[in-house]
Amino acid sequence: MLNGDPMNIDDSQKKFEELSTIWISDKKTMETEQDVRFQVINRMLTEVLGWPHTNIKTESHTESGYIDYLLSYKERNRLVIEAKRAQKILINTVNSRVSNYLIGGAALKSASDGIKQARNYCADTGVQFAGLTSGFEWIGFLAVRPDGKPPNIGKAIVFPDLNALKDNFALFYDLFSLEGILDHRYKVRINEAEGLQISQIEVLNSAVELSQIVLRSKSALAADLERVYRGFFSSMSGDNDPEMLAKCFVESKESREADLSLQKITQNLLNRIEVLSSGQATELQTQIRDAIETNRGEFVLIIGNKGAGKSTFIDRFFRLILDKPLRDRCVILRIDLADSNGDATKIVSWLTDKLRVTLEQELFQGSTPSYEELQGVFIKEYDRWRHGERKYLYENDKGNFKIQFGEWMAELATNKPDKYVPALLNHAVTARKLMPCLVFDNTDHFPQEFQESVFQFGQAIFRTTFSFIICPITDRTIWQLSKSGPLQSYETNALYLPVPSTKDVISKRINFIREKTTDEKDNARSYFLSKGIRLKVDDISAFARCIEDLLVNEDYIARMIGWLSNHDIRRSLHIAQRIIISPVIKIDDLVKLYLSGRHRPISKIRVEQALIQGDYTFFNIQQSDYILNLFAINPDTITTPLLKLSILQLLRDKEFAVNDPTRSYISVNDIFNYFEATSVQLTTIKKHLIDLLQFRLIEPYNPTDMDIYEEQQVRITHSGQIHWEFVFGRDHLTYMTSMSVVTPIRDNGVVSHIQQMMKTHLDINSWKEIAATFVEYLLQQDETFMTLPTVSTYDSQRRFRKELSTRWKHGFYRRA
Numbered sequence: 001m002l003n004g005d006p007m008n009i010d011d012s013q014k015k016f017e018e019l020s021t022i023w024i025s026d027k028k029t030m031e032t033e034q035d036v037r038f039q040v041i042n043r044m045l046t047e048v049l050g051w052p053h054t055n056i057k058t059e060s061h062t063e064s065g066y067i068d069y070l071l072s073y074k075e076r077n078r079l080v081i082e083a084k085r086a087q088k089i090l091i092n093t094v095n096s097r098v099s100n101y102l103i104g105g106a107a108l109k110s111a112s113d114g115i116k117q118a119r120n121y122c123a124d125t126g127v128q129f130a131g132l133t134s135g136f137e138w139i140g141f142l143a144v145r146p147d148g149k150p151p152n153i154g155k156a157i158v159f160p161d162l163n164a165l166k167d168n169f170a171l172f173y174d175l176f177s178l179e180g181i182l183d184h185r186y187k188v189r190i191n192e193a194e195g196l197q198i199s200q201i202e203v204l205n206s207a208v209e210l211s212q213i214v215l216r217s218k219s220a221l222a223a224d225l226e227r228v229y230r231g232f233f234s235s236m237s238g239d240n241d242p243e244m245l246a247k248c249f250v251e252s253k254e255s256r257e258a259d260l261s262l263q264k265i266t267q268n269l270l271n272r273i274e275v276l277s278s279g280q281a282t283e284l285q286t287q288i289r290d291a292i293e294t295n296r297g298e299f300v301l302i303i304g305n306k307g308a309g310k311s312t313f314i315d316r317f318f319r320l321i322l323d324k325p326l327r328d329r330c331v332i333l334r335i336d337l338a339d340s341n342g343d344a345t346k347i348v349s350w351l352t353d354k355l356r357v358t359l360e361q362e363l364f365q366g367s368t369p370s371y372e373e374l375q376g377v378f379i380k381e382y383d384r385w386r387h388g389e390r391k392y393l394y395e396n397d398k399g400n401f402k403i404q405f406g407e408w409m410a411e412l413a414t415n416k417p418d419k420y421v422p423a424l425l426n427h428a429v430t431a432r433k434l435m436p437c438l439v440f441d442n443t444d445h446f447p448q449e450f451q452e453s454v455f456q457f458g459q460a461i462f463r464t465t466f467s468f469i470i471c472p473i474t475d476r477t478i479w480q481l482s483k484s485g486p487l488q489s490y491e492t493n494a495l496y497l498p499v500p501s502t503k504d505v506i507s508k509r510i511n512f513i514r515e516k517t518t519d520e521k522d523n524a525r526s527y528f529l530s531k532g533i534r535l536k537v538d539d540i541s542a543f544a545r546c547i548e549d550l551l552v553n554e555d556y557i558a559r560m561i562g563w564l565s566n567h568d569i570r571r572s573l574h575i576a577q578r579i580i581i582s583p584v585i586k587i588d589d590l591v592k593l594y595l596s597g598r599h600r601p602i603s604k605i606r607v608e609q610a611l612i613q614g615d616y617t618f619f620n621i622q623q624s625d626y627i628l629n630l631f632a633i634n635p636d637t638i639t640t641p642l643l644k645l646s647i648l649q650l651l652r653d654k655e656f657a658v659n660d661p662t663r664s665y666i667s668v669n670d671i672f673n674y675f676e677a678t679s680v681q682l683t684t685i686k687k688h689l690i691d692l693l694q695f696r697l698i699e700p701y702n703p704t705d706m707d708i709y710e711e712q713q714v715r716i717t718h719s720g721q722i723h724w725e726f727v728f729g730r731d732h733l734t735y736m737t738s739m740s741v742v743t744p745i746r747d748n749g750v751v752s753h754i755q756q757m758m759k760t761h762l763d764i765n766s767w768k769e770i771a772a773t774f775v776e777y778l779l780q781q782d783e784t785f786m787t788l789p790t791v792s793t794y795d796s797q798r799r800f801r802k803e804l805s806t807r808w809k810h811g812f813y814r815r816a
Contacts, residue, residue, distance in 0.1 A: 012177065013169045016048045020162045027136065030086040037068070037083050040135035045069065045081070049177040064120035070127075071181075074711045078181045080130040080143065082118040090114065090137045091160050098159055098168045100193035103141055104152030111139055119143040119151060129186045131176055136162055140175040142190050155193040182709055184682050201636045204744035207754040213618045213742070216583035225543050225588065226581040228513075297435075299462045302472040304497035309569050310472035311441050313497055318437070330468075331434045333358045337454060338442040344450040351457050352417045355438075359424040363432070371402075374409050377427040381408075425465040436467040444474045447704040474703060502565070502572040503558035506551050510544050517541040542591045550585075550602060551576055557607055563718035564611075564626050566696055575611070575626055582610035608734035619738040627735075628695040630723060631743045631778060637684045638746070640785040641778050642801070643675075644688050644697075648724055649800050650674060651698060651716035665701050665713035672710065678786045678794075689714070697723055728803060736808065737767040740774035750777045775808035 023040050030036050037058075045051045057070045069081035084090065090111040093099075101107040103115060111132055118130040122143035130143040141156035157175060159165045165172050174185035218226075304310045318332050333355060340350050360369055375382055385405055386394045394401045412420045428434045438461065443454045451473070458469045517540055551557055561579075565571035580587060584606060612619050612627055621629055630648075631641040640646070650671065655664040668689065675685050689708045692698045697720035700706065701713035726735035741754060750773060757770050779801065788794045 009170065009173050009177075009179075012048050012050065012173055016044075016169065017166065019043060019048065020166065023135070024162060027086055030135070033083055033085040036086045036135040040086075041069070041081070041083055041133060044135070045071070045176075049173070051178050055178075060125075062121055062124035064124050065117070067121045067125070070121075070125060071178075073178065073182060076710070077125045077127045078178075079176070080118050080121045080125065080127050082114050082121070082130065082132045084114055084132070084134045086134050086136060088134050090132065090134055090139060091158060093160075096160055096164060098157070098164045098171065100155045101158055102152075103154050103156050108139070108156060108158070115139070115141065115143075115156075129175075129181070129190075138165060138172065138176070140186065140189075142186075155190065157189060157193050183686075188683060202638050202746060204633075204635050204746060205748060205751050206744045207741040207751050207758060208618050210620070210622070210742075213616050213620045215615050216617060218583055218615075219588045221539070221588040221591070222581070222583070222586075225539075225591065228540055228543055229547075229577055229580055297462060297465075297467045297469070298493055299458065299469045300471070301494045302470060302497055303474070303494055304472070305474060305499045305567060309500065310497055314439055314441070314470060314472065329434055330437045331359075331362045331428050331432070332437045332439070333362065334439040334441060336441050338445060342446050342450060344447070344453050347450060347453045348457055349417075351440075351454065352421055356413070356417050356421050356424070359421065359428075363424060363428060371406060375405075376431060377423055378409060378412075422461070422465060425461065425467065429466045436465065438467060438469045440469070440471045443471055445704070448702060451704075499567045500569070501558070502562040502567075502569075502576070503552055503555075505569055505572065506547065506558075506576060510548050510552065513540065513544040517544070539591055543587070546587060546590045547580060550580065550607065554604075554607075556604065560611070560722060563722040566699070566717050566719050571626070578614050578626075579607060579610045582614050584610040584613055604731060605734055608732070609738075612734055612738045619742050621742075626695070626719070628691065628697060628723060629739050629743055630727065631739055632691075633744075634684075634687060635744070637681070637687060638785070639680055639684045639688075640782040641743070641745075642782045642786070642804075643680065643684070644692060645724075645727065645800065646675070646678075646786070646797055647671065647685075647688060647692060648697065648716055648720050649796055651714070651720065652724065653796050655716055661715075664715045666715065667710065668708055668712045668714065669710040671714075674793075677789055680786060692720070695719070728800075728807065733764070733767065733771070736771040736774070740770050743774070745777060746781065747777055750774070772808050775804060779805055 026039065030039060045056060046053055051071055055072050057072070058068065060067045060070045067080060068083040069079075070077060071079040071081065088110075091107060092109050093101075093107045095107075099107075104112075108115065114132040115130075118132055118141075122128065122130050128142060128144045128146070130141060132139040132141075138159040139156050140158075141151070142154055143151060145151055145154060157171070159168065159172060171189060174180040174189050180186065302310050302314060318327060318330070322330075335351060335354050335358065339354075340347060343350075363369070364373055369377075382405060385401070390401060390404070393404070412423075425436050428436050438458065440454050440458055443451050446454075455471065458471060461467055462469050517538075551561070557579075561572050561575045564575055579585065585602065590602070612624075614620070614623060616623060619627070619629070621632070628644075630644045633639055633641055633643075651664075651666060654666050658664050668686075671689065672682050672685055676682060686708050689698070693700070693706060693708060693714070696717055698714045699717045701715075705712065723735075726732050741758065745751060753773060754770055757766060757773075760766060782801065788797050
């Protein structure tokens with residue numbers, strides 16, 4: 001969320017302990033307010049509490065006067081600090097412990113003027129929370145109360161000295177740090193000081209406890225079929241099977257155009273080298289040097305959604321699409337950024353070192369380059385030494401000359417890779433007649449700052465070395481970078497790669513399996529054995545037909561998988577795997593039916609059960625990466641179990657109200673404001689937003705920024721829409737019945753009632769009754785914990801609650 005690495009509480013405490021020793025020893029020398037501000041408060045705010053200097057304004061003028069410190073973040077005022085000199089007594093008590101005092105009470109009589117000043121400044125600047133300090137005494141209080149009460153009857157949290165602060169550092173950090181202010185922890189702490197314990201933990205119970213959810217057993221055939229699926233469907237890579245990669249890639253008009261464009265670019269660049277290679281050796285060096293200065297290769301961006309198969313497309317292009325004569329004249333250098341630690345401040349050195357290792361492997365047959373090979377790389381420098389500065393050493397002691405030159409090359413490779421790597425790249429072009437093709441893969445998995453660093457690193461190579469550079473990037477990221485980033489300064493070629501449908505991806509792989517099963521018997525058997533699959537070819541063929549019927553011929557199931565994955569191919573294949581290999585489906589029985597010539601369609605209910613339960617007897621949240629329990633609440637923040645649905649409803653309203661997808665985002669602050677009016681605490685709203693974001697039911701404006709903070713912009717995803725459909729869709733029963741029995745709830749009477757119903761013979765009507773009981777509980781709890789304002793802004797919230805009641809308590813789900 002913050003620029004760079006945000007300070008954490010442990011680092012802050014360590015820094016405070018280091019500085020407080022200095023402050024205490026120097027206190028007597030601090031005679032004026034300016035002394036205290038310069039020596040203590042400034043350093044406390046920046047070095048201990050994490051406020052950047054650029055976010056602190058001093059002596060800002062308001063109608064009430066000049067503010068000592070106005071702290072802001074993302075163009076919003078956050079905190080006011082009023083400073084007093086060190087010798088000023090603010091607390092009229094000898095109590096040396098942290099305490100909570102009435103703002104208008106006797107203990108803070110000496111602080112009353114300072115508190116009044118800070119309160120006026122807060123009113124002028126729209127800030128709720130303020131601090132009053134002498135550098136050694138710290139007082140935190142709500143200057144503007146949201147509950148309509150006069151500030152004087154509220155409590156202030158008081159640290160009488162630095163020792164009290166040290167003993168209660170977590171409390172101090174929550175009140176005044178940048179992290180704590182942005183997280184509104186001061187509200188939680190003030191509430192606690194005033195007697196509201198919002199962190200009270202309540203015991204929740206479910207009809208089926210987590211310990212009762214166990215793995216289902218699988219037959220030997222089912223386990224073998226799982227191996228078939230993993231071999232052909234789980235992997236996006238063709239590392240071990242280039243043929244599969246070629247035949248299973250889902251081509252589109254755009255991908256074919258991209259193939260052609262990349263091939264033309266490669267041919268054009270290699271032609272430049274070929275034209276230059278016809279002259280004399282001395283002329284060649286001059287011409288190539290000129291070419292490097294004037295013809296600077298190509299920089300290509302492969303644009304597509306996350307999961308569109310950008311990496312697969314590039315891998316397939318160099319392996320299978322690019323003509324072999326051209327491919328043989330390229331040195332392909334693939335740098336996988338997923339292997340980095342994501343530190344933008346260190347990525348340049350990481351890239352340089354990674355490129356050095358990759359170049360040596362490609363240019364020197366995977367081994368360490370010999371002295372003679374390195375001498376060839378640095379022949380120009382070698383000749384300079386021999387004829388220039390070290391001429392007489394070369395003539396009188398050639399052995400020592402070579403040793404010194406070797407040490408120079410070693411120093412370059414080890415300590416100056418930024419000089420060594422360009423030398424290897426230029427050697428590939430000038431001496432080997434090879435074109436360096438650099439692929440910076442998976443860059444789009446990281447924040448914008450990181451991506452910009454990688455982009456600029458590639459541009460630095462591109463501007464100095466004849467090369468072909470490819471950088472896959474998401475469509476949203478390129479849009480952001482083009483508005484404020486290095487893309488504004490550099491020219492690039494851009495090729496778009498659309499996301500293929502889940503149905504097409506799976507269909508391609510099924511056709512590939514069929515193709516292999518129709519080969520000559522020995523060839524087919526040999527192929528599958530090479531992949532560790534020992535099943536009979538007929539079993540594999542029948543398995544492929546089962547998958548086709550389940551995932552390809554049923555449009556609804558393919559759509560459900562695609563939406564749950566947000567059209568990410570890898571995630572789609574994993575979700576499909578969860579369904580296919582779930583014991584709920586009984587894929588081994590289906591295969592046997594196909595082999596016997598019979599066909600039995602699988603109901604949507606069983607498919608949804610397989611999706612939700614996976615390998616377990618009931619839904620297991622600990623083993624689910626794609627399905628979220630929308631009704632689960634935290635035992636330490638009891639709230640309405642409909643809060644997640646309420647958030648999704650708000651985001652649905654926004655999406656349906658606009659035509660431009662880029663305008664369908666809502667700021668987290670607006671979500672806070674919307675639900676704060678319904679009596680829900682901000683900390684609770686934030687926790688539920690985090691759950692929705694982690695399970696990808698909502699997405700941030702910046703796809704790499706996975707934090708929840710006020711300025712963050714979010715919108716509902718396809719996964720969020722399909723979850724909504726699970727609750728309200730007419731043909732969906734399984735999701736609600738599954739959550740009915742595993743959701744921890746507050747009413748033990750409802751738990752017991754559901755458990756009693758589960759002991760009877762469970763038919764579809766019994767499950768509907770269980771779901772109806774659960775929904776009745778949800779609506780009762782919602783009335784207790786959420787109060788919807790009567791204004792029209794909340795009409796859609798009322799409508800979906802009415803629809804929930806109609807569908808489950810009184811509607812078609814209650815009818816047999």
